[in-house]
Amino acid sequence: MAKIEWPLKNFFITDEFGAGRSHTGIDLAAPTGTGIYATDDGVVSASGNGRNNSWMGPMAGLYVLIRHAWGYSGYAHMNAFVVYAGQTVKRGQLIGYVGSTGLASGPHCHFETLPLSPNWANGISGRVDPRTHTLVPQGSTVIPPVTPPKKKEIKVIAYHREDKYARNGGRTVAPGAHFYLHTTTPNTWNAENVAGGVGAYSFTGHLYAQGQPGDVVRIVYVIQNQKTTPARSSTHYTESRVIDKNGLVRANVEFKRGIADGDQVFLRFEADTANTAPVKVTALDSDAYLFKVV
Numbered sequence: 001m002a003k004i005e006w007p008l009k010n011f012f013i014t015d016e017f018g019a020g021r022s023h024t025g026i027d028l029a030a031p032t033g034t035g036i037y038a039t040d041d042g043v044v045s046a047s048g049n050g051r052n053n054s055w056m057g058p059m060a061g062l063y064v065l066i067r068h069a070w071g072y073s074g075y076a077h078m079n080a081f082v083v084y085a086g087q088t089v090k091r092g093q094l095i096g097y098v099g100s101t102g103l104a105s106g107p108h109c110h111f112e113t114l115p116l117s118p119n120w121a122n123g124i125s126g127r128v129d130p131r132t133h134t135l136v137p138q139g140s141t142v143i144p145p146v147t148p149p150k151k152k153e154i155k156v157i158a159y160h161r162e163d164k165y166a167r168n169g170g171r172t173v174a175p176g177a178h179f180y181l182h183t184t185t186p187n188t189w190n191a192e193n194v195a196g197g198v199g200a201y202s203f204t205g206h207l208y209a210q211g212q213p214g215d216v217v218r219i220v221y222v223i224q225n226q227k228t229t230p231a232r233s234s235t236h237y238t239e240s241r242v243i244d245k246n247g248l249v250r251a252n253v254e255f256k257r258g259i260a261d262g263d264q265v266f267l268r269f270e271a272d273t274a275n276t277a278p279v280k281v282t283a284l285d286s287d288a289y290l291f292k293v294v
């Protein structure tokens, strides 16, 4: 049996299923105009005036019948209904209002559950006691969000950039000086438009340099957005390294970052102002990987 919701928020029960006189549902008394809500997800199989449907006949007054995965639910004596045959309804969706149409001595919702293949003319034997289902308060069911199917993430190289001046003989960087990775002209900005466009990136910078043991160098990724108004925004990602006892420094610096429209990425090498000697950079390059969901 299904876990379903009572169709009303507040009510009192005036008649149970069976109850010695073949009552085919449960009567939920509430003031005229009280909202009636779908007990579960389903599709409206019929709504209207009961005299046009064999379910309860004219006794039903205004009614709604909903087909669910587990069977039907029926709601009778409505003051008004707001859903129509063929309409998909969600659990807890408003379907009508309490009234006393048809055969009713006062305002109430006659609530029934039926199996998927009911015999409409079969009276109580065609129905199921709603209490054979697990009934929970109206509006109390938390419907879990639909999780989209798991997608696969792949890493594709967007660019590889090498500082050709470092490679061709090395760059000498005085204490407190810096340069930007560049492939053509030294010491000028290199606007590295991210090749793969907007997306999630992983940047890896590789450095090889020589200098005075104990001196400090930094690799800085600078991300600027050229489309931000009025001023362009700029963020930095920095990692420091200490030159080892052999006078060498090798660094692989990696960081991840989402690239938005207008973002440009620069790689800057810095020699600390407190350094005791110039640093010679013999290799500096940067890779960008784009994570694509496929």
Ligand SMILES: [Zn+2]
Binding pocket: 015, 023, 024, 025, 026, 027, 109, 110, 111
């Ligand atoms: Zn009833």
